Amino acid sequence: MARAPALALSPSDSAGAGALPRRDKREAILGAAIKVFARSGYHRARVSDIAREAGIAYGLVYHYFKNKEEILETIFAERWSTFLAAVDGVSHRDTPAADKLVSVAALILNAYRLHPEWVKVLVLEIQRSSRFAEPGQIRAVSALMQAVARILRAGQEAGELRPDLDPDVACYVFIGALELVVTSLVLDLIRLDGTADDAREYYLKVARTVVDIFLNGLAAGGARS
Amino acid sequence: MARAPALALSPSDSAGAGALPRRDKREAILGAAIKVFARSGYHRARVSDIAREAGIAYGLVYHYFKNKEEILETIFAERWSTFLAAVDGVSHRDTPAADKLVSVAALILNAYRLHPEWVKVLVLEIQRSSRFAEPGQIRAVSALMQAVARILRAGQEAGELRPDLDPDVACYVFIGALELVVTSLVLDLIRLDGTADDAREYYLKVARTVVDIFLNGLAAGGARS
Amino acid sequence: MARAPALALSPSDSAGAGALPRRDKREAILGAAIKVFARSGYHRARVSDIAREAGIAYGLVYHYFKNKEEILETIFAERWSTFLAAVDGVSHRDTPAADKLVSVAALILNAYRLHPEWVKVLVLEIQRSSRFAEPGQIRAVSALMQAVARILRAGQEAGELRPDLDPDVACYVFIGALELVVTSLVLDLIRLDGTADDAREYYLKVARTVVDIFLNGLAAGGARS
Amino acid sequence: MARAPALALSPSDSAGAGALPRRDKREAILGAAIKVFARSGYHRARVSDIAREAGIAYGLVYHYFKNKEEILETIFAERWSTFLAAVDGVSHRDTPAADKLVSVAALILNAYRLHPEWVKVLVLEIQRSSRFAEPGQIRAVSALMQAVARILRAGQEAGELRPDLDPDVACYVFIGALELVVTSLVLDLIRLDGTADDAREYYLKVARTVVDIFLNGLAAGGARS
DNA sequence: CATGAATGAGAATTCATTCAT
DNA sequence: GATGAATGAATTCTCATTCAT
Numbered sequence: 001m002a003r004a005p006a007l008a009l010s011p012s013d014s015a016g017a018g019a020l021p022r023r024d025k026r027e028a029i030l031g032a033a034i035k036v037f038a039r040s041g042y043h044r045a046r047v048s049d050i051a052r053e054a055g056i057a058y059g060l061v062y063h064y065f066k067n068k069e070e071i072l073e074t075i076f077a078e079r080w081s082t083f084l085a086a087v088d089g090v091s092h093r094d095t096p097a098a099d100k101l102v103s104v105a106a107l108i109l110n111a112y113r114l115h116p117e118w119v120k121v122l123v124l125e126i127q128r129s130s131r132f133a134e135p136g137q138i139r140a141v142s143a144l145m146q147a148v149a150r151i152l153r154a155g156q157e158a159g160e161l162r163p164d165l166d167p168d169v170a171c172y173v174f175i176g177a178l179e180l181v182v183t184s185l186v187l188d189l190i191r192l193d194g195t196a197d198d199a200r201e202y203y204l205k206v207a208r209t210v211v212d213i214f215l216n217g218l219a220a221g222g223a224r225s
Numbered sequence: 226m227a228r229a230p231a232l233a234l235s236p237s238d239s240a241g242a243g244a245l246p247r248r249d250k251r252e253a254i255l256g257a258a259i260k261v262f263a264r265s266g267y268h269r270a271r272v273s274d275i276a277r278e279a280g281i282a283y284g285l286v287y288h289y290f291k292n293k294e295e296i297l298e299t300i301f302a303e304r305w306s307t308f309l310a311a312v313d314g315v316s317h318r319d320t321p322a323a324d325k326l327v328s329v330a331a332l333i334l335n336a337y338r339l340h341p342e343w344v345k346v347l348v349l350e351i352q353r354s355s356r357f358a359e360p361g362q363i364r365a366v367s368a369l370m371q372a373v374a375r376i377l378r379a380g381q382e383a384g385e386l387r388p389d390l391d392p393d394v395a396c397y398v399f400i401g402a403l404e405l406v407v408t409s410l411v412l413d414l415i416r417l418d419g420t421a422d423d424a425r426e427y428y429l430k431v432a433r434t435v436v437d438i439f440l441n442g443l444a445a446g447g448a449r450s
Numbered sequence: 451m452a453r454a455p456a457l458a459l460s461p462s463d464s465a466g467a468g469a470l471p472r473r474d475k476r477e478a479i480l481g482a483a484i485k486v487f488a489r490s491g492y493h494r495a496r497v498s499d500i501a502r503e504a505g506i507a508y509g510l511v512y513h514y515f516k517n518k519e520e521i522l523e524t525i526f527a528e529r530w531s532t533f534l535a536a537v538d539g540v541s542h543r544d545t546p547a548a549d550k551l552v553s554v555a556a557l558i559l560n561a562y563r564l565h566p567e568w569v570k571v572l573v574l575e576i577q578r579s580s581r582f583a584e585p586g587q588i589r590a591v592s593a594l595m596q597a598v599a600r601i602l603r604a605g606q607e608a609g610e611l612r613p614d615l616d617p618d619v620a621c622y623v624f625i626g627a628l629e630l631v632v633t634s635l636v637l638d639l640i641r642l643d644g645t646a647d648d649a650r651e652y653y654l655k656v657a658r659t660v661v662d663i664f665l666n667g668l669a670a671g672g673a674r675s
Numbered sequence: 676m677a678r679a680p681a682l683a684l685s686p687s688d689s690a691g692a693g694a695l696p697r698r699d700k701r702e703a704i705l706g707a708a709i710k711v712f713a714r715s716g717y718h719r720a721r722v723s724d725i726a727r728e729a730g731i732a733y734g735l736v737y738h739y740f741k742n743k744e745e746i747l748e749t750i751f752a753e754r755w756s757t758f759l760a761a762v763d764g765v766s767h768r769d770t771p772a773a774d775k776l777v778s779v780a781a782l783i784l785n786a787y788r789l790h791p792e793w794v795k796v797l798v799l800e801i802q803r804s805s806r807f808a809e810p811g812q813i814r815a816v817s818a819l820m821q822a823v824a825r826i827l828r829a830g831q832e833a834g835e836l837r838p839d840l841d842p843d844v845a846c847y848v849f850i851g852a853l854e855l856v857v858t859s860l861v862l863d864l865i866r867l868d869g870t871a872d873d874a875r876e877y878y879l880k881v882a883r884t885v886v887d888i889f890l891n892g893l894a895a896g897g898a899r900s
Numbered sequence: 901c902a903t904g905a906a907t908g909a910g911a912a913t914t915c916a917t918t919c920a921t
Numbered sequence: 922g923a924t925g926a927a928t929g930a931a932t933t934c935t936c937a938t939t940c941a942t
Contacts, residue, residue, distance in 0.1 A: 025926085025927095043268040046910090046911065046912085047911075047912065047913085048911085048912095056927080056928090057927055057928045057929065058928075058929055058930095059913085059914080059915080059927075059928060059929060059930095060926075060927055060928070062912095062913070062914075062915095063925090063926065063927075067912075067913075068911095068912070068913095098444075152443070155443075159445055160444070160445055161443050161444060161445055162441075162442075162443055162444065162445055163445075165434065165437070165438060165443060166434070169406070169431070169434055170434075170438060170443060172402070172405045172406050172409055173402040173405075173406065173434075173435055173438050173439075174402075175405055176401045176402040176403070176404055176405025176406060176408075177397070177398040177399075177401040177402045177405075178401070179401055179404075179405055180397045180398075180400055180401025180402075180404055180405075181394075181397050181398070181401060183401075184397055206394070209390065209391075209394055209395075209398075210398055212390070213390060213395060213398050213439065213442070214398075214438065214442065214443055215442045215443050215444040216387075216442040216444055217387075217438070217439065217440045217441040217442030217444075218377070218380075218386050218387055218390060218395060218439055218440050219323075219385070219386060219387065219440040219441055219442075220384055220385055220386055220387055220388075250901095271935090271936065271937085272936075272937065272938085273936080273937095281902085281903095282902055282903045282904060283902095283903070283904050283905090284902075284903060284904065284905095284938085284939080284940085285901080285902060285903075285904095287937095287938070287939080288901070288902080292937075292938075293937065293938090475905085475906095493718040496931085496932065496933085497932080497933065497934085498932085498933095506906080506907090507906055507907045507908065508907075508908060508909095509906075509907060509908060509909095509934085509935080509936080510905075510906055510907075512933095512934065512935075512936095513904090513905070513906075517933080517934075518932095518933075518934095548894075602893070605893075609895055610894070610895055611893045611894060611895055612891075612892075612893055612894065612895055613895075615884065615887070615888060615893060616884070619856070619881070619884055620884075620888060620893060622852070622855045622856050622859055623852035623855075623856070623885055623888050623889075624852075625855055626851045626852040626853070626854055626855025626856060626858075627847070627848040627849075627851040627852045627855075628851070629851055629854075629855055630847045630848075630850055630851025630852075630854055630855075631844075631847050631848070631851060633851075634847055656844070659840065659841075659844055659845075660848055662840070663840060663845060663848050663889065663892070664848075664888065664892065664893055665892045665893050665894040666837075666892040666894055667837075667888070667889065667890045667891040667892030667894075668827070668830075668836050668837055668840060668845060668889055668890050669773075669835070669836060669837065669890040669891055669892075670834055670835055670836055670837055670838075700922095721914090721915065721916085722915075722916060722917085723915080723916095731923080731924095732923055732924045732925060733923095733924070733925050733926090734917085734918080734919085734923075734924060734925065734926095735922080735923060735924075735925095737916095737917070737918080738922070738923080742916075742917075743916065743917095
């Protein structure tokens with residue numbers, strides 16, 4: 001269900017030792033940037049910090065990226081599209097809407113579990129980058145919404161979901177709920193009791209809770225799943 | 226259905242013409258800062274921008290505020306506490322949980338309708354600022370969560386809400402859903418059909434939709450409110 | 451004849467001691483820039499050099515000028531227009547063409563005698579600044595040419611000068627001759643014998659020589675002035 | 676009337692296609708450098724621009740030249756000496772001074788007609804570069820002046836030219852006049868009437884005009900050649 | 901209180917030059 | 922000879938903050 005591998009940053013997630021084989025140097029910079037952005041925030045992060053983190057020279061960053069902002073944009077473009085592809089894949093499955101929603105929730109939560117720094121940058125920095133207001137970014141975020149909306153619509157058509165609620169609004173409710181949960185995790189606001197000693201189990205549980213609320217509501221008499 | 230008055234920024238929301246009566250100049254700075262922060266983001270905003278927007282001299286800002294950051298903190302502290310008081314008031318009412326939740330949702334959405342710039346700063350800058358990780362900020366945000374959690378707990382105790390879901394998680398779902406909806410409004414991602422020509426009506430409808438999903442869920446057979 | 455005062459840079463030609471009264475600070479920067487540009491050339495000159503030479507803080511330069519290039523442009527615009535006005539004045543006099551040409555030559559040579567650094571910057575830096583190719587600059591240089599051409603045309607109409615030569619070409623010959631002489635002085639290529647112990651006398655003699663050649667030619671049987 | 680051949684840049688004036696036969700790669704770099712220097716100016720020109728223009732790899736430039744400056748110096752040294760040899764040849768002819776001067780003027784103007792980029796670099800970059808102040812450069816430029824002065828002196832001795840004017844000053848007048856005409860052509864300030872549809876004719880006419888003024892002067896009653 | 905000139909640390913960016921392959 | 926990745930010193934420009942008036 002959790003398709004996390006699709007998000008794996010593969011090797012060179014951070015500065016590797018020894019000479020890196022060409023193209024990996026670029027990845028090293030991106031990985032280092034994610035780390036530094038996650039640690040200090042985009043604006044406070046210095047290009048020199050990124051270079052040091054990547055174990056390369058100052059100016060080399062500018063061989064691979066036009067400027068600091070392009071690094072952020074690249075992180076967004078490359079990682080987000082990977083993530084989006086995973087969500088999209090889920091949305092096209094032929095399973096009950098409930099299952100698909102749990103998958104999406106797990107995808108989001110697992111992304112955080114496995115790559116918390118990436119999610120932190122995505123959540124805290126990219127969204128409010130000046131570029132976020134740009135068509136490209138908006139479209140990228142919209143794509144996620146539409147994937148979820150597609151799931152909801154299919155569920156409505158299958159008679160699994162209430163037909164009276166606009167999927168284009170409801171998807172925001174679903175993603176918004178997950179997002180704040182993730183943000184809270186990012187910011188350490190939620191630190192649930194350690195009953196779930198296995199992290200994977202724990203995040204899955206959270207995913208199910210969110211979906212449960214989303215599907216069945218909080219009103220008494222609910223919980224009909 | 227407590228509303229905007231609680232959030233009223235009083236006069237001098239922006240640069241006023243003519244001499245301002247003492248203390249109002251401080252408000253002018255805050256109002257200008259909100260505008261500028263909303264427009265450019267905290268880091269990109271220059272103190273001189275704020276001064277120009279407020280129609281005052283460069284250095285005067287430093288008579289009223291220690292530094293740029295204190296302006297943001299003040300915005301947060303003063304406006305947020307006002308807002309929080311309103312939510313707190315709702316949470317202590319003696320009405321059904323559903324009503325209280327609608328009120329909170331309306332409070333949030335109306336805050337956006339009436340003071341979009343303030344909400345934008347709150348959503349995009351303050352909440353995600355690095356300072357969010359500071360005890361004070363965390364406590365402040367937690368206070369909102371706790372107010373909502375209190376509503377949920379009361380609803381559970383009154384038998385109105387399912388008792389099997391942790392209010393401390395569910396509150397994130399509720400606020401998160403609202404937050405992304407507001408963010409989408411901020412970023413113009415949602416632009417609902419103009420059937421509701423009255424903005425107040427429109428936002429109330431959105432508030433009800435969110436609460437509806439939150440209470441009754443999306444699963445078919447729901448909508449029992 | 452020599453109208454040099456029109457080119458006087460007035461006080462604050464260089465860094466003055468003590469606090470400068472507002473507007474003079476700007477002049478101090480321009481004066482310092484001329485010195486530094488003359489000494490090191492535009493590209494080699496650092497903004498910090500200019501600031502130090504002007505006796506002010508680094509960043510203050512950017513209060514008065516957008517960037518380094520604007521300093522050069524300002525030097526050109528302000529000083530050149532002053533110079534141009536002087537030449538223009540000469541061109542409108544009601545005297546024989548020969549006298550006017552001597553005046554112009556003296557104007558150019560005296561500008562160098564009195565403000566060698568300014569002339570050096572004009573000659574060595576501005577002319578090949580990227581902006582030189584811009585309409586404004588071209589027009590500015592053209593204005594000088596036209597002023598000289600006007601003198602020549604008037605001389606032709608008065609029967610003082612040969613009518614068969616295009617003034618619009620001849621003016622380049624006249625100015626070009628003077629320019630290389632000045633350049634040679636700038637670069638110390640010409641270091642005439644010290645027979646003329648008075649510099650003013652000396653430059654006047656050079657001016658007369660150039661005009662003599664220009665009017666009477668080098669061919670034997672000439673020198674009919 | 677010695678002309679362009681003396682200045683011919685031989686083959687490989689620019690980037691050639693395919694592999695260049697050894698030594699020609701050096702020429703390719705020089706040719707490319709001339710183009711780039713003419714386009715952007717020495718300081719703004721990047722070594723990478725030159726390499727790209729020459730169609731070779733970045734670092735290869737450093738196999739052929741110690742550094743960027745050496746490229747400029749080489750351009751100057753090689754091309755200028757070629758040019759100087761041509762002028763020198765003219766100066767040693769046994770013809771009337773007037774003819775020799777026309778030849779020199781034609782040499783200069785034709786150099787521009789056939790190799791405008793080279794002349795542009797010479798006029799705008801080298802001659803006014805700080806290196807111009809170096810002994811080597813000064814001697815090189817002086818050599819041109821001396822060649823012209825030699826022509827003038829010979830003319831005086833032959834009774835063709837006025838004996839009362841110092842050849843060492845007059846030569847600056849002659850070259851200066853030509854230089855500004857060329858500069859004006861470089862900068863498109865002069866765009867003579869298209870009556871002379873043949874460029875060669877046109878430039879020859881300009882050369883004759885300059886020499887005419889130089890020899891016979893502008894004063895009425897002149898034009899006795 | 902007001903003003904805005906002055907300061908200077910800080911960060912981004914450029915690009916000539918080197919060097920391993 | 923080629924290549925172009927790697928280096929890092931040098932410089933410009935920004936802008937929060939201070940301070941004299």
